Amino acid sequence: MTTVEAKPSPMRPVRLVATLDRAVFFDQNTDAGDATLEFEWRPHSKRDEFRIQYNEPGTPWSCGWHQDKTHEKLGPSHFQVDHEAWPAPHRESASFTDSNPMAILETCLTELRDRVPSLPDSVRPSP
Numbered sequence: 001m002t003t004v005e006a007k008p009s010p011m012r013p014v015r016l017v018a019t020l021d022r023a024v025f026f027d028q029n030t031d032a033g034d035a036t037l038e039f040e041w042r043p044h045s046k047r048d049e050f051r052i053q054y055n056e057p058g059t060p061w062s063c064g065w066h067q068d069k070t071h072e073k074l075g076p077s078h079f080q081v082d083h084e085a086w087p088a089p090h091r092e093s094a095s096f097t098d099s100n101p102m103a104i105l106e107t108c109l110t111e112l113r114d115r116v117p118s119l120p121d122s123v124r125p126s127p
Contacts, residue, residue, distance in 0.1 A: 017038050036057070040052075051064060052108045062082050063082070064079070065079050078091045
């Protein structure tokens with residue numbers, strides 16, 4: 001990471017934005033530029049809501065994990081890929097073995113390293 005910004009405050013952040021050096025994050029030998037990773041967490045008594053979103057500036061797509069009430073048919077959490085050329089985002093169910101925010105973030109970071117090199121082609125909708 002090259003920078004991290006916490007909002008509304010460093011003491012009780014609701015949203016963190018990190019700038020990632022893609023060459024370091026993906027263990028590449030060439031300069032790949034930067035990407036951003038947004039991490040939002042909203043605690044609730046029954047089920048926390050969160051959004052972990054990855055974006056490479058200058059690309060027409062982004063991806064991330066969301067846990068909210070918008071797509072309950074997929075379960076409590078889903079992985080989503082948005083592309084400006086697609087009529088609708090790709091969404092698939094996601095699950096986590098540990099509900100701790102740090103464990104979820106660690107799982108997502110590991111999965112990002114595996115998935116991003118083939119995205120968005122690996123989830124391209126059928127024409």
